[in-house]
Amino acid sequence: MRDATPQTVYLKDYTPPDYLIDQVELVFELDEQRTLVRAGLDVRRNPDSRSASEALTLFGEELLLVGISLDGQALAAGDYTLSDETLTIHRVPGDRPFRIDIENIIDPQANTALEGLYLSSSMLCTQCEAQGFRKITWFLDRPDVMSRFTTKLIADKTQYPVLLSNGNKIGAGNLDGGRHWVAWQDPFAKPCYLFALVAGQLECVADEFTTVSGRRIALEIFVEAHNVDKCGHAMQSLKNAMRWDEETYGLEYDLDLYMIVAVDHFNMGAMENKGLNVFNTKFVLARPDTATDSDYEHIEGVIGHEYFHNWSGNRVTCRDWFQLSLKEGFTVFRDQQFSGDRSSPAVKRIEDVNMLRTRQFAEDAGPLAHPIRPEAYIEINNFYTLTVYEKGAEVVRMLHTLLGAAGFRQGCDMYFKRHDGQAVTCEDFVKAMEDANGVELTQFRRWYSQAGTPVLEVEQAFDAGRLTLTVKQSCPPTPNQPEKLPLHVPIKLGFLAADGSPARFQYRGEFCEEATVSLTEAEQRFVFESLTEKPIVSLLRGFSAPVTLKIDRDPEELAFLLSYDSDTFNRWEAGQQLVSRIIFGLIADIQAGRTLTANPVLIEAFRAILADAGADLSYRALLLSLPDEGYLGGQMAVVDVEAIHQAREFVRLSLATALSAEFQRVYAEHHQDESGCFDASAVGRRRLKNACLSYLTALEKPDSYALAETQFRSARNMTDQIAALSAVVNSRNPAKADCLDSFYRQWQREALVVDKWFTLQATCHMPETFATVQSLMQHPAFDMKTPNRVRSLVGAFSQSNPLHFHARNGDGYRFLADRVIELNTLNPQIAARMVGGFAQWRRYDTDRQALMTRELRRIVETEHLSKDVYEIASKSLA
Ligand code: 0A1
Ligand code: ZN
Numbered sequence: 001m002r003d004a005t006p007q008t009v010y011l012k013d014y015t016p017p018d019y020l021i022d023q024v025e026l027v028f029e030l031d032e033q034r035t036l037v038r039a040g041l042d043v044r045r046n047p048d049s050r051s052a053s054e055a056l057t058l059f060g061e062e063l064l065l066v067g068i069s070l071d072g073q074a075l076a077a078g079d080y081t082l083s084d085e086t087l088t089i090h091r092v093p094g095d096r097p098f099r100i101d102i103e104n105i106i107d108p109q110a111n112t113a114l115e116g117l118y119l120s121s122s123m124l125c126t127q128c129e130a131q132g133f134r135k136i137t138w139f140l141d142r143p144d145v146m147s148r149f150t151t152k153l154i155a156d157k158t159q160y161p162v163l164l165s166n167g168n169k170i171g172a173g174n175l176d177g178g179r180h181w182v183a184w185q186d187p188f189a190k191p192c193y194l195f196a197l198v199a200g201q202l203e204c205v206a207d208e209f210t211t212v213s214g215r216r217i218a219l220e221i222f223v224e225a226h227n228v229d230k231c232g233h234a235m236q237s238l239k240n241a242m243r244w245d246e247e248t249y250g251l252e253y254d255l256d257l258y259m260i261v262a263v264d265h266f267n268m269g270a271m272e273n274k275g276l277n278v279f280n281t282k283f284v285l286a287r288p289d290t291a292t293d294s295d296y297e298h299i300e301g302v303i304g305h306e307y308f309h310n311w312s313g314n315r316v317t318c319r320d321w322f323q324l325s326l327k328e329g330f331t332v333f334r335d336q337q338f339s340g341d342r343s344s345p346a347v348k349r350i351e352d353v354n355m356l357r358t359r360q361f362a363e364d365a366g367p368l369a370h371p372i373r374p375e376a377y378i379e380i381n382n383f384y385t386l387t388v389y390e391k392g393a394e395v396v397r398m399l400h401t402l403l404g405a406a407g408f409r410q411g412c413d414m415y416f417k418r419h420d421g422q423a424v425t426c427e428d429f430v431k432a433m434e435d436a437n438g439v440e441l442t443q444f445r446r447w448y449s450q451a452g453t454p455v456l457e458v459e460q461a462f463d464a465g466r467l468t469l470t471v472k473q474s475c476p477p478t479p480n481q482p483e484k485l486p487l488h489v490p491i492k493l494g495f496l497a498a499d500g501s502p503a504r505f506q507y508r509g510e511f512c513e514e515a516t517v518s519l520t521e522a523e524q525r526f527v528f529e530s531l532t533e534k535p536i537v538s539l540l541r542g543f544s545a546p547v548t549l550k551i552d553r554d555p556e557e558l559a560f561l562l563s564y565d566s567d568t569f570n571r572w573e574a575g576q577q578l579v580s581r582i583i584f585g586l587i588a589d590i591q592a593g594r595t596l597t598a599n600p601v602l603i604e605a606f607r608a609i610l611a612d613a614g615a616d617l618s619y620r621a622l623l624l625s626l627p628d629e630g631y632l633g634g635q636m637a638v639v640d641v642e643a644i645h646q647a648r649e650f651v652r653l654s655l656a657t658a659l660s661a662e663f664q665r666v667y668a669e670h671h672q673d674e675s676g677c678f679d680a681s682a683v684g685r686r687r688l689k690n691a692c693l694s695y696l697t698a699l700e701k702p703d704s705y706a707l708a709e710t711q712f713r714s715a716r717n718m719t720d721q722i723a724a725l726s727a728v729v730n731s732r733n734p735a736k737a738d739c740l741d742s743f744y745r746q747w748q749r750e751a752l753v754v755d756k757w758f759t760l761q762a763t764c765h766m767p768e769t770f771a772t773v774q775s776l777m778q779h780p781a782f783d784m785k786t787p788n789r790v791r792s793l794v795g796a797f798s799q800s801n802p803l804h805f806h807a808r809n810g811d812g813y814r815f816l817a818d819r820v821i822e823l824n825t826l827n828p829q830i831a832a833r834m835v836g837g838f839a840q841w842r843r844y845d846t847d848r849q850a851l852m853t854r855e856l857r858r859i860v861e862t863e864h865l866s867k868d869v870y871e872i873a874s875k876s877l878a
Contacts, residue, residue, distance in 0.1 A: 006867045011322040011375045018049040019056055021140055021147045022097075024192075030124055030155040030163075030199050032109045035117060036066070037102075039137040041147075044097040056092045056100075059131070060138035061085055062116070066103035087138045102138055111135070112785050112826045115381075120265035121224070123200030124160065125278055129271060130321055130380045133192035143191040143318045144423040152183045153197060160199040162222060164259060166190070166274045186274055188254070189421065191317055196273030198222070198261045205231040209239050209253070212246045217253055221284065222261040226749075230285035233296055233678065234260065234303055241304040244338050249412060251311045260284065260303075264751060267787055267829045268384065269302050272309035279306070282752055282788060288676025290750050292719040293683045300342060305335040316419045321380045325372040325448075326426045328384075329392020333400070336393060343680060346568035347618045353543045353569070356394065358631040360386035361453050361548070365634070366839045367876050369451045369478035373426050378871040381829050387451070394546040395447045399430075401490045401516060401544055402444070403437050410436040443520055444488040451478040454487055456519070458551040462534040467495070467505070469526045469537070471519050473547075479878070489519040492544035495528070495535030500564030506530040516544065536560060541567040555581060555601045562605050568619065575609075576627050578602060579651065583632060586647035587640060596647075598654035606655055610662040617670070617684025621691040626651060629802050639843050641806045645765065649698070656695040667692040667707070676717025683719075690723035697727040705733045712739055722756055729764050754781055755792035762796040769804045770811055773797050784822060787830050794819045798837035805837065806844065810851035813838070817855035820869065821862050828866030835859065835872040853877060 025040035043056065065082065068075045070092065080089045092098060111118040116135025117126050126136065134141040151165040157180040167186030174180050202222040209217045219238055221231045238258070245251045255275045266280035283302040286295055312334060313327035340348035363369060363386050370385070372392040377383050400408040411433035418432055426448050434441050454475045461468045471491070475484035494514040495503040502513045506529040517526050536557060540549050558581070561574035582599045589596055609623045626648055633639040656663060670689040674682060693711065696704045708731070712724035721743075728739045740761070747753035758781075761772050776782060776793055783789050798805050798816045805812040816837050823831035841852035859865070859873045 006378050006870060008376050008378055009380075011320070011373070014320050014322070015050050016048040017046050017140055017142060017145050018051050018053065019043050019092075019140060019145075020046045021145055022189075024139075024147045024149045025152075026137070026149065027152045028154065028197065030153060030160060032119055032124070033107050035106050035108055035124075037104050037106060037137045039100075039102045039104075039139070041100045041102070041139070042097060043092070043100055045094050054091045054094060055088050057086050057088045058138035059085060059134040059141040060087050060104075061134050062106070062111075063135070063137065064105040066105060067101075068103070069101045071098050072101075085134075104137055106136065113828060114265055114267050114787070115829070117197070118265070120263040121200075122159070123198065123202070123224075123261075123263060125198045125200075125261065125263050126196050126273075127267065127271060127278065128195050128273070129193040130324075130384075131193070133195055136195075139192055141192055142320065143193060144320065146189040146191050146317070146421075146423060148186065148189050149195060150183065150185045151195075151197060152181055153199060154179060154181045155199050159201070162198070162200055162202045162204070164196075164198040164222070164261065164276055166194070166196055166276050168256060168275075188274060188315070190274050190314065191423065194272070194274045194314055194317075196271070196276045196278055198263075198276065198278065201225075202261065203228050205235060207235050207239070209242050209258075211242070211252045213252060215252075215256070217242075217255070218257045220257065220259045222259065223281075223284065224262075227262065227281070227285050230287045230290065233286045233291075234284045234299055237300040237303040238307060240300070240342060241307040241338060244304070244341065245308060245311070245334075248337065248341075249311070249334070249409070251416070253310065254315070258307075260306075264788070265786055267827070270306045272306045272313055274310075274314050277306045280788065282755075285752060288678070288717045289721075290718055290747075290753050292722055292756075293678060293686060295718075295752075296678045296683075297339065297343070301335050301339045304338040305331055308334040308338070311416060315421065316416060317423045319423045319425050321377070321383070322373055322375070323425050324380075324383060325388045325392035325395075326424070326429055328389045329372060329394075330396050330429070332389050332393035333396040336397075343683075344616055344618060347616070347622060349542060349569055350572050350619075350622050352390070352393075354628070354631075356386070356390045356546060358628050358634070360390045360546075362630070362634050362840060363387055364391070364451060364453045364478070365476070367479060367842070367878060368836075368839050368872065371449050371451045373448045375449075375480075379828075379832070379867040381868055382832055382871050391546055398447070398490050398545055399433055399441075399444070401492065401542075402488075402518070403433060403439070407437045408433070441488075443486075446485055446487050450475065450484055450487065451481055452476050452484065454484075454489065454545075454547045456489065456491075456540075456547050456549050458537075458539060458549065460537060460551075462531075465529060465531050467528045467531055467535065467537070469528070469539075470523065471526065472523045473519060474522070479875070486520060486522045489545045489547060490516050491519055491539060492516045492541040494538045494541060494567065495531065496538060496561070496564055497535060498533060500560070502566055503531060503533075503535040505535075514541070538565050538567055538570045540570070542569045543573075553577070555599075559601050559605045562623075563608060572619075572622055575605065575623055578605065580627050580632060580635070583627070583644070583647045583651060584635075586650055587636075587643045590643040590646055591640065596650050598658060599651075602651070603655060603658045607659055607662060610659060610666050617681070617688045621684070621687035624688075624691045624695075630800075633802060633843070636843075638845055639802075639806075639840075641802050641844075645803045649765075652695060653698045656698040660696065660699060663692040663695050667696065671711070673714075674717050674720060676719065686717075686719045686723075690720070693723060693727050697731045700732055705731065705735070708733060709735045709739065712743075718753070718756075722760065726760055729760055730766060732766075748781070751786075751788070755788050758782070758789065758792040759796040759800075762793050763800045765801070765803050769797075769801065770807060770815075773804075774815070784819075784826055787827065790819075790823065790827075790830055790834070794834055798834065806848060808847070810848075810855075813851050813855045817858055820859055820873075824859075824862060824866050824869050825864065828868035831866065832868035832872045835869055835876065839872070839876045841876070 021041050023042040027038040029036040108117045108119045115132040153163040163182040165184035170185045171183040203225050205221040207219045260277045262279050262281045262284040270279040312330045414436040415432035452475045457472045459470045497503040507515045558574045558578040565571040632644050670685040708724050708727035715721035820834050
């Protein structure tokens with residue numbers, strides 16, 4: 001049990017701050033265990049304050065106060081009150097600006113929560129979003145208080161030769177006792193969550209970028225010495241992102257220096273601190289032999305994401321944390337566009353939707369569902385969710401679809417111009433879109449306040465050249481939202497003639513081959529005219545809205561769309577629907593004890609994909625992919641983990657058996673001795689070939705074992721090596737133990753590769769997996785204080801191995817709860833993320849429900865439970 005029930009914070013209670021802090025002067029005397037912080041704050045009363053109080057309350061946690069003064073006068077004990085979370089000065093001047101000076105001590109080494117100032121390997125670094133600055137010094141730690149920061153860092157010169165903070169370097173010098181100092185000044189006012197400092201023995205990889213207006217920007221990536229050879233891709237991605245934002249949004253970088261530091265210990269992916277991004281090493285470091293193609297893609301995406309925040313987040317920031325999607329949804333949309341433009345928009349869109357539907361739809365259907373602009377939270381760190389990020393990006397994408405690229409850009413221009421230097425709301429964003437386009441988006445705003453995934457049910461009627469689509473929308477209840485109002489849903493659509501060509505039609509008097517219609521009613525009819533024959537409809541093209549679409553189709557119609565739809569997303573989607581339908585049929589057979597039989601329609605469809613030499617190779621690999629077990633489970637009333645796995649494996653094996661010659665041919669055609677160069681054609685070759693290898697592995701034959709083992713032993717790039725190791729591990733290949741061993745020995749000094757080794761074993765579907773996971777917990781390389789390692793073993797097992805995590809005997813559940821309880825005191829943010837494995841308990845049979853709720857209760861009853869874990873576990877049970 002927690003010592004006290006934690007408080008809920010509500011959006012409706014927002015009030016402007018009573019005070020503003022215009023300038024902050026910080027001095028740090030850095031030390032692993034005893035860092036001294038001196039903070040000088042120029043404070044004044046906020047003219048917009050609605051309170052009459054003469055008191056000033058600052059937030060602060062886990063700080064040791066040394067001294068405090070007001071306008072140079074030391075305060076006596078009776079002048080202020082200290083609590084665990086606040087420092088209140090009883091009386092401050094209301095009619096003039098005043099200065100507060102605070103001196104306090106912090107212990108970075110004891111900080112395993114990785115929030116505030118902490119130690120990562122031998123490096124000191126900070127993480128202040130969302131409310132970590134209060135672990136550095138007492139402050140008005142809220143994003144609508146924006147200040148200009150000057151930061152002086154003092155440290156031992158040998159231990160911390162590099163001293164970094166936001167903005168520009170304004171001075172440096174030596175001090176006695178082997179110490180030195182560096183001073184930094186950030187000319188832009190910013191909320192304190194964007195503050196950062198880094199100190200350590202770091203090497204700098206430097207480059208430069210000339211902006212569209214001719215300004216030269218120094219680019220610097222700081223890493224530990226052994227990683228200097230893994231920064232090239234991150235640097236190139238940064239330059240690409242800078243150019244792309246100029247060309248696509250007309251946005252130019254605003255400081256003369258852009259720094260990125262890669263750290264081993266980080267709770268999230270990366271952080272957009274002004275001029276000094278701090279990154280998880282996972283999203284910076286890449287060399288062809290250590291990183292996969294998908295790592296390269298993620299690095300490009302995250303580098304872009306943090307860079308784009310410089311405008312969408314930093315120059316224009318959030319008024320309060322309920323507005324988080326204002327910066328995150330918008331910035332994810334921008335990074336998705338960037339990555340799509342850099343590689344293949346079709347492939348990128350499918351990957352994004354696949355993730356959204358597998359993971360965000362589950363969140364939206366469970367006890368933790370919340371709107372993209374939540375209304376209440378206990379711990380804001382729990383709201384860095386797929387809903388706020390990914391669904392938030394879908395909402396921005398719908399605005400882009402409704403307004404068109406040019407209209408959307410005008411809206412963005414207006415938003416940045418109007419609100420530069422301000423802390424604003426989602427409402428301000430929508431208003432800028434409206435004003436710039438002369439449109440009205442009243443109903444559209446419901447996407448910000450309504451949780452849950454809407455369901456569209458479509459019926460069609462064709463008569464005399466006229467097709468009528470009747471669309472009904474509904475949205476299941478979510479916590480605190482039993483009733484839902486109709487949303488404004490853009491539906492992009494087109495029709496196919498019997499020969500597969502696009503069918504022209506007339507909509508609202510205009511002839512077209514494709515249209516976007518606006519669904520706004522609970523039930524609405526759309527009429528399309530001038531059709532020569534009854535067409536096959538292709539709906540929700542490009543996944544034009546984050547909804548579940550229900551439309552009656554037979555397998556032949558799905559196979560037809562899989563062959564002919566000109567919309568690359570819907571073509572892939574037809575394949576997914578076809579496979580899903582077949583898998584659900586097999587699940588019914590398994591549950592009824594019937595014999596399973598292979599489906600000829602599917603085999604012929606896959607034969608055609610394998611024979612189609614035309615399509616882009618990455619896209620073809622996606623066409624061959626089977627829906628994820630988690631996604632399939634999300635569509636069942638009661639998830640039958642074993643039957644899903646068995647049915648999906650049966651499909652994989654029947655395709656491999658029927659098409660083994662084709663898989664071998666395509667494999668051989670694209671298998672080359674690859675050094676691992678990250679270019680679109682090499683990436684496509686590797687993807688397609690490794691997809692074939694995965695099918696062939698299902699055959700459990702000496703030939704397929706040899707194929708995987710040979711690829712593993714000869715691979716010169718990580719994509720091929722790990723794909724082959726996965727094929728070996730997920731089969732009865734006799735070389736398994738030897739390959740796992742040799743992989744570990746080869747890569748034991750590369751932390752990110754060792755993470756892959758853990759994940760591969762944690763997600764394996766072979767029977768011995770749980771025992772392996774337990775023994776990996778004792779492996780010398782496992783460490784509960786390193787989030788990447790915890791995610792690679794505990795996270796991967798509980799979130800990506802449904803078959804074994806949900807083992808009937810409850811071992812997986814007990815294992816996870818034990819880890820959550822251990823992590824609760826070490827790192828509450830990571831602990832809370834791990835609890836997520838239990839959130840969907842209502843979707844399982846009653847035995848599993850009982851086992852999962854027992855573990856959730858055990859978690860809730862743990863002593864000294866963090867707010868983070870309490871919120872997720874108690875809401876999951878509610
Ligand atoms: N704003 C960052 C994500 C982030 C959020 C919280 C963190 O620590 C609790 C760290 C990073 C982004 O969107 O990239
Ligand atoms: Zn972000």
